[in-house]
Amino acid sequence: MPQILPVLLGGDANVYGMARSFYETCGVCSLAVGQRALPALAHSRLVHMAARDAAFAQDSVFTATLLGLAELHPGKTRVLVSCADGYTSLLARHADELRGAYRFACPPPAALARLADKQRFAAACRAAGLRTPRTVTLCPGGCLPPLPFDWPIIVKPADSTAWQGCRFPGKRKVWLVRDAAALRQILDAAAGYTGALLAQEYIPGPDTRLGVVNAYCAQDGSVPWLVQGQPLLQERTPEGMGNYAAVLVEPTRQDTALLNALRGLLQAAGWRGYANFDLKYDRRGEPVLFELNPRQGRASYYCDAAGAPLARPLVEDLLCGGPITPPGLRPAVWHTAPWGVVRRQCPNKLVLRRASLLRRRGRSRVQLLAPGEGTARRVWFWVRQAAYYRKK
Template identity: 35%
Template sequence: MSEQIQPVILGADIGVYALARSFHEAYGVRSVVVSGAALGPVAHSQIIDNVLVEDGHDPRQLVDRLVSLAAELPGKRLVLMANSDWLVRVVVQHRAELEPHYVVPFLSEDLLERISDKATFAEICQDLGISVPRTIVQDFAQAGEEEWAPVPVDISYPLIAKAASSADYQDVEFAGKKKVFEIQTPGELDELWASLRGTGFRGRFVVQELIPGDDTQMRSITAYVDSRGATTLLCSAHVLLEEHTPSGLGNPAAMVTTRIEPMLDQARHFLKSTGYVGFANFDVKVDPRDGSYRFFEVNPRIGRNNYYVTAAGANPMRFLVADRVEGRAVEPVVVDEQVLYSILPNSLLLKYVLDPALRSQVQGLIRAGKVAHPLRYAKDGSPRRLAYVAAALINQVRKFRRYYPEVTGTGF
């Protein structure tokens, strides 16, 4: 049955290409990618058919195009994937329209709303005995009222502020907007609250203690929970370097897959206790003060950097297809293989990896050829794609030179 599958993927970023690549590696199939524009990662690809909609941010257009697309692909088992929070929400909210045509391997709408909100996620973790940074919630629901005032914040500075729900924050625009804010003073926090209130933001922001340590304290977990509720795939990675552009802050740029069992146990506990199904991606930080694993959030999707799992020998699409297309239960897998996943030139990465043990590990993986870049695929090597990949690597050098020119040894 797997030979009849047809992946249909919403979006156009590097994570979408990684999904298409994983499907192609597993089953030799081309993916249909639906988006508002064929951006660089998915353009000129020999493993992707791009389908464009006039407005890629209009949920109604996307859903209508998915329904009409299904009629154009008779005889195939259509598997629908999305890899950004707001697109997952579109799919889940329109499940009744899409499920007659597609396999929709996502969690319930109720659970999506609960775990996608960083404030509610923190509460769930605390109830389960899973460590999180100390969190205060700032609710802007009544911020349009003249008498509204933000709640006091008694967390030590510097601290972290970010939207509780990225979907609520998606279309908010103001000067200095960032995915994550490192706030140095009460005055800076007051300015952020004023900007959010003034722009009409009516969601929630969370303020959290800043867990000390640089990018290398971060960890990533990718999981798949099958339709029976069994966690059949777990893979963890040690982050070496994150992106530092305002829009990409916190996205891992380089990681080494590393099995970290105590952290994975907590992820299993969360997934089982919440009744989770589908792919999940956790952001975790090791607290150097006590060695605890502080869970920051869970993304209700496989994650932008999902290719690290495939590179380590456990192609996630095989777990998905076995479960949702073939109806098979599979033996759970915890990834042990070590590979270096990186979207950076090796020389740029090594500039930032200062810890001698980590640096030696990275150099060893490079020498052994155990390095994976999601866009570098030998079976998708047209001249225009090769030129794009080369330009993307050069652009990484420019971005780090501009936004993170020196290694400071601090971060979040």
């Protein structure tokens, strides 16, 4: 294998998980590039923030920064991986300019428009025989239209990239809204957001009815790699709501019918590279798809915990020329919250007992502390873990 240099676009926990996967799969450290470095990369030996620029999301700055970084590392095979929605869009737009300097797998703009756009995603799912929640589009600051479903409802932004640059009191990734008065407050507070808001039918049930799927789509158009996890708990803070705090992976509970349908959805769209799906099983056990994220998910290190390293399909596809090894899974549990928090708040005690048994057998991985990290990283990690008990 050539000497590789992973270059990761972003600065959050997703970047750390991807860097850890590259380190444990290929024995290499990564560089990160983005608008800013978040605390998740603090004091790490696995990933170094090589460039940060508040203007990095501008097209000209994006390409100039990456091409300049490539010139600083001649003699290495530079592998470029987006770890954020907005950077995937930028990479898709500038793929031709960057192709000579980097190897990467990225969905074409047409595929992004079809699947990553939350408003068009539902139509693509219907064509593939997949269900999504009933949805009404709302305008921040606008009037409340009649809703064809009952309260409570879910409210979330349609444009994740525009949402990241928006700041206002009470901002969240997703809201559970119980009445029209609360919805009116959200629409007024988000008036500075330039995109649409989506009001969606609420699918009732505990966190353990949620599902998450990571996929990798090869350059030949095939989708040989999909891994499903069962969340045990979501983050409970306003800014973290919608992110997973713990995920269980069971090889015997991979939903084959669902995974085959998702494979067909991605192939029909001409997708390339990583994709991440969030879903929930309703009372009848039918999966309801919420969205596709055009990247690996923030909890995607659960794949590595289960014996399916996230970096492997990309390396086999782009560097080795395929074929991609289908994931061989083992039971495992991944968590970013302290296990005491997971144990106290997981709503399904039967599933929790299974996860606890795996943890006692050494089948668990924590997200943000890889073996071999130094003292400063360990201190940062344990301070962060202690903070969970104050904010939960």
